[in-house]
Amino acid sequence: xxxxxxxxxxxxxxxxxxxxxxxxxxxxxxxxxxxxxxxxxxxxxxxxxxxxxxxxxxxxxxxxxxxxxxxxxxxxxxxxxxxxxxxxxxxxxxxxxxxxxxxxxxxxxxxxxxxxxxxxxxxxxxxxxxxxxxxxxxxxxxxxxxxxxxxxxxxxxxxxxxxxxxxxxxxxxxxxxxxxxxxxxxxxxxxxxxxxxxxxxxxxxxxxxxxxxxxxxxxxxxxxxxxxxxxxxxxxxxxxxxxxxxxxxxxxxxxxxxxxxxxxxxxxxxxxxxxxxxxxxxxxxxxxxxxxxxxxxxxxxxxxxxxxxxxxxxxxxxxxxxxxxxxxxxxxxxxxxxxxxxxxxxx
Amino acid sequence: xxxxxxxxxxxxxxxxxxxxxxxxxxxxxxxxxxxxxxxxxxxxxxxxxxxxxxxxxxxxxxxxxxxxxxxxxxxxxxxxxxxxxxxxxxxxxxxxxxxxxxxxxxxxxxxxxxxxxxxxxxxxxxxxxxxxxxxxxxxxxxxxxxxxxxxxxxxxxxxxxxxxxxxxxxxxxxxxxxxxxxxxxxxxxxxxxxxxxxxxxxxxxxxxxxxxxxx
Numbered sequence: 001x002x003x004x005x006x007x008x009x010x011x012x013x014x015x016x017x018x019x020x021x022x023x024x025x026x027x028x029x030x031x032x033x034x035x036x037x038x039x040x041x042x043x044x045x046x047x048x049x050x051x052x053x054x055x056x057x058x059x060x061x062x063x064x065x066x067x068x069x070x071x072x073x074x075x076x077x078x079x080x081x082x083x084x085x086x087x088x089x090x091x092x093x094x095x096x097x098x099x100x101x102x103x104x105x106x107x108x109x110x111x112x113x114x115x116x117x118x119x120x121x122x123x124x125x126x127x128x129x130x131x132x133x134x135x136x137x138x139x140x141x142x143x144x145x146x147x148x149x150x151x152x153x154x155x156x157x158x159x160x161x162x163x164x165x166x167x168x169x170x171x172x173x174x175x176x177x178x179x180x181x182x183x184x185x186x187x188x189x190x191x192x193x194x195x196x197x198x199x200x201x202x203x204x205x206x207x208x209x210x211x212x213x214x215x216x217x218x219x220x221x222x223x224x225x226x227x228x229x230x231x232x233x234x235x236x237x238x239x240x241x242x243x244x245x246x247x248x249x250x251x252x253x254x255x256x257x258x259x260x261x262x263x264x265x266x267x268x269x270x271x272x273x274x275x276x277x278x279x280x281x282x283x284x285x286x287x288x289x290x291x292x293x294x295x296x297x298x299x300x301x302x303x304x305x306x307x308x309x310x311x312x313x314x315x316x317x318x319x320x321x322x323x324x325x326x327x328x329x330x331x332x333x334x335x336x337x338x339x340x341x342x343x344x345x346x347x
Numbered sequence: 348x349x350x351x352x353x354x355x356x357x358x359x360x361x362x363x364x365x366x367x368x369x370x371x372x373x374x375x376x377x378x379x380x381x382x383x384x385x386x387x388x389x390x391x392x393x394x395x396x397x398x399x400x401x402x403x404x405x406x407x408x409x410x411x412x413x414x415x416x417x418x419x420x421x422x423x424x425x426x427x428x429x430x431x432x433x434x435x436x437x438x439x440x441x442x443x444x445x446x447x448x449x450x451x452x453x454x455x456x457x458x459x460x461x462x463x464x465x466x467x468x469x470x471x472x473x474x475x476x477x478x479x480x481x482x483x484x485x486x487x488x489x490x491x492x493x494x495x496x497x498x499x500x501x502x503x504x505x506x507x508x509x510x511x512x513x514x515x516x517x518x519x520x521x522x523x524x525x526x527x528x529x530x531x532x533x534x535x536x537x538x539x540x541x542x543x544x545x546x547x548x549x550x551x552x553x554x555x556x557x558x559x560x561x562x
Contacts, residue, residue: 061457129371
C-alpha cells in the first residue's frame with residue numbers, strides 16, 4: 001500500500017541524479033520540480049498541482065532523476081513503489097491514459113529537438129531512404145521484400161523522383177520471385193554480372209528528353225498514378241486511370257503503355273471476355289508493342305480462366321516458339337503454365 | 348496476458364518473411380505481438396543490421412505517435428506472426444480495455460524519452476571527439492540500465508557496434524567518425540574490431556566528455 005509522507009518547506013524530496021523506484025502524488029502543499037532546459041540552458045521551475053504525479057518516468061525507467069523536487073511550502077505526498085503503482089494503475093486506466101498523453105507529447109517535443117540538431121547532418125529524405133531499402137533487398141535477391149518496398153514506394157510517391165525506376169525494379173523483383181524464388185538466382189542490378197539484362201523483362205524505354213530526377217509530369221505522372229493504384233490492387237480505379245490516359249492521348253508512348261495496362265486491369269477484374277477482346281485489338285493496332293509477349297501470356301491466361309485449355313495452350317506455345325530471351329520471366333511463366341495444363345490433361 | 352479476445356477485429360497475421368513495415372515508410376499504427384517472432388532491422392550502408400528480435404507480448408512501431416515521422420527500422424515476420432494493430436482510431440478503446448498494455452506502453456515511452464534526451468545531449472557537444480566519446484558513455488549507461496552487475500569488470504567496456512552506428516548516434520559522417528575513432532585508437536583509448544569496439548577506460552571518456560560539456 002502506498003504510504004503518506006510529510007515534508008517541510010525548503011526540504012528536498014529527491015535530487016537530480018538520484019536513482020529510486022518511488023513515485024509521488026502531491027496531496028497538499030507546494031512542490032516544484034527544478035531543472036535546466038536541455039535546449040536553451042534556462043532554469044525551469046515547474047510547480048506541481050495537487051493530485052498530480054511526479055517522479056514517474058525516472059522510477060519506471062530506472063533512470064536517474066532529472067530534476068530536484070523542492071518543497072516550497074509544507075507538503076503531504078502519497079508515495080508508491082513501482083510495483084504498488086503498477087497495481088494501482090491497473091484499476092485506474094484513466095490515469096495511465098493521461099500519462100500516456102503527457103509522455104507522448106514529451107516524446108514528440110524531444111524528438112523534434114533532436115531533429116532540429118540533425119537537420120544538417122542527416123539529409124536523407126524518407127523517399128530516397130525507402131528506395132534504397134528496396135534496392136538493398138533486390139540486390140540481395142530478397143524479391144518479396146523488394147516487391148513490398150517498391151510497391152509501397154509507388155503508393156506513397158506515385159510521381160516521385162524514382163517512380164519510374166521503382167516500377168522497373170518492381171517488375172524485376174516480381175520476375176525474380178517467379179523465376180528463382182527468394183535468395184536464389186543471379187544478383188540483379190550488379191553491373192559486372194554477365195546476365196543483368198536477363199533479369200529485367202522488357203525494361204521501359206528510356207526517354208532521353210527527360211532530365212533524370214526531374215519530377216514526372218503530364219502523361220507520365222498519370223501513368224504512374226494509375227500504376228500505383230494497380231499495385232495497391234485497386235484495379236477498378238487503376239483501369240479508369242489508364243483509360244483516361246489513353247483517351248487523352250497526350251503522349252503516344254504512354255497511350256501504348258496505358259492500353260497494355262488496361263488489359264491487365266481487366267484481367268484482374270476477372271472480365272476475361274473483355275480482356276481477350278482488348279488484348280486482341282491491342283496486338284492488331286500495335287504488332288510491335290514492347291509488351292507483346294506479355295500480352296500473349298495474358299491472352300493465354302484469360303482463355304484458361306474461361307476453361308478453353310486448347311486455346312490457352314496455343315498462346316503459351318506461341319510464346320515459347322518466339323525468338324527472344326528464353327530466360328525472360330514471361331517465357332518461364334508460359335512454360336510453367338503450359339506444363340501445368342499438360343499435366344492436368346494427362347493426370 | 349490480458350484477455351484480448353474481444354479485439355480480434357484489430358488482429359493481423361503475417362507469414363514468415365513478410366514485411367510488416369519498412370524503414371522510412373510513413374506509419375500511423377503500432378503493434379502488439381500475440382504470437383511469433385518479429386525481426387527489427389535497419390539497412391546500414393550495404394548491410395542489413397538486426398537491431399532486435401521481439402516476441403509476445405512486446406510492442407513495436409510505437410514511434411508512430413510522432414506524426415509524419417518515417418519508420419526508423421523495418422519489421423519483418425520470422426514465424427507466422429499474429430499482432431494487434433493499434434492506430435489513432437482504436438487506441439483509446441484498446442487501452443481502456445487493457446490497462447496492462449497501457450502500462451507497458453507507458454514504460455516504453457519513458458525509455459524512448461530518455462533515449463532521445465540522451466541523444467540530444469550528445470548532439471549538443473561541439474567537438475566531434477567528445478560526441479563520439481559520449482556515444483560510448485550513453486551505450487554504457489543503457490546496457491547498465493538493462494543488466495546490472497557488469498561493474499566488477501573494471502573500466503574496460505566492449506560494445507557491439509560499428510563505425511556506422513557510432514556515426515549515426517553522434518550525428519556526424521561515417522568518415523568523420525572513422526577519423527575520430529582512428530585517432531582514439533592511436534592514443535590506445537579504443538580498440539577497433541570488425542564487429543565491436545572496445546573502450547579501454549570508460550571513466551577516462553567520462554572525464555573527457557564532462558570537461559567539454561558547457562556548464
